[in-house]
Amino acid sequence: MLITSHGHSDVGFVREKNEDSFLVDDVCGIYAVADGVGGLPFGALASKLAVQFFKSSIRLPSDYVSEEELRSLAHSIHKNIVDCGQVVGGENGIGCTFSGLRLIEDYFTYVHVGDSSIFSFDGNTLKKISKCHTLGDELIDKHGPDAAIDMPEHYMHTLTRCMGQDIDFDVDIGGIKAAPGNSLLICSDGVTNMVSREEIERMVSTMGPKEMVHALVDLANQNGGTDNSTAVCISIS
Numbered sequence: 001m002l003i004t005s006h007g008h009s010d011v012g013f014v015r016e017k018n019e020d021s022f023l024v025d026d027v028c029g030i031y032a033v034a035d036g037v038g039g040l041p042f043g044a045l046a047s048k049l050a051v052q053f054f055k056s057s058i059r060l061p062s063d064y065v066s067e068e069e070l071r072s073l074a075h076s077i078h079k080n081i082v083d084c085g086q087v088v089g090g091e092n093g094i095g096c097t098f099s100g101l102r103l104i105e106d107y108f109t110y111v112h113v114g115d116s117s118i119f120s121f122d123g124n125t126l127k128k129i130s131k132c133h134t135l136g137d138e139l140i141d142k143h144g145p146d147a148a149i150d151m152p153e154h155y156m157h158t159l160t161r162c163m164g165q166d167i168d169f170d171v172d173i174g175g176i177k178a179a180p181g182n183s184l185l186i187c188s189d190g191v192t193n194m195v196s197r198e199e200i201e202r203m204v205s206t207m208g209p210k211e212m213v214h215a216l217v218d219l220a221n222q223n224g225g226t227d228n229s230t231a232v233c234i235s236i237s
Contacts, residue, residue: 001106001180005031006210007232010217012190013225019043019096020188020230023051029103030058031232033116033186037095037162042088046081046096046164053077054100065104067173074098074111074163074171081164095164099130099186101234108184108234112172113161117192119200120176121183126201131172132189133161157189183209184234187216190227194220209233 003026011018019036021044034050036043057073058064064073077098085093097114110118110130115137118130131137136156161169176184183204192200195216203212203219213231220229 001178002237003029003103003178003234004209004237005232005234006213007031007033007230008213008217009228009230010221010225012221012228015228017044018228019047020190020228021047021051022186022230022232023055023100024232025055028055028058028063029061030054030100031103031184031186031234032098032100033188033230033232034099034163035097035114035116035188035190035228035230037097037159037164040089040092040095040164042085042094043096045088046085046094049081049084050077050096050098050163053080054098058102061104064102067109067175070102070109070111071171071173074100074113078113078163078169082166085164086166093165095159095162097159097188098163101184101186103178106178107175108178109173109175112174113163113169114159115157115189117187117189119185119187119204121185121201121204122179123181123205126185126197126204128197129174129176134159178236180237182236186232188228188230190229191216191220191231193227194223194225194229204233209235
């Protein structure tokens with residue numbers, strides 16, 4: 001089994017700085033996208049800390065191989081960001097979303113908090129395997145698609161979970177088998193808010209990881225670039 005991967009990030013056309021961070025490490029089999037929470041200070045620092053803590057914790061193939069170990073690691077990353085946020089961010093702290101993948105032999109385990117998206121592609125169909133932790137999505141999940149019709153747009157995208165804020169939360173954990181011909185994709189919401197699912201599927205089905213992530217981020221910018229855009233693609237052959 002051969003793994004090919006690439007990541008790319010861009011500030012877009014509206015934001016003054018890029019508060020997204022990403023990680024691509026084929027040697028250790030770890031991949032991640034983190035997105036600084038809007039409305040809180042030091043978003044770039046929060047996202048950078050998240051991916052750095054993830055990388056520094058997994059140095060060997062034998063590190064953090066079970067779902068429970070990865071759940072524990074996610075909470076440790078969260079606590080570290082909380083501690084740092086109390087130093088630099090005052091009483092409001094800092095925060096970021098985090099979506100990470102851990103490859104163990106022929107199986108990817110994901111750890112997810114926030115509103116970035118993790119997709120799997122089986123050679124034919126693109127499937128979203130993560131949930132968005134936002135008021136809008138959680139209301140729709142609970143009460144159906146009509147529940148959020150009258151909700152103001154800014155409430156729709158309000159995060160209900162993130163790393164770095166001093167509150168308890170559940171970490172989404174799951175996995176998918178790594179099979180030849182399949183791909184995995186992690187995108188910040190700056191991509192998914194600007195590019196349709198159909199267009200993402202077309203790109204991942206016709207391009208290699210490097211070409212794909214650059215084309216995807218470029219398209220997010222062409223469609224408005226209202227946010228930072230980040231994508232990490234992993235291809236299995």
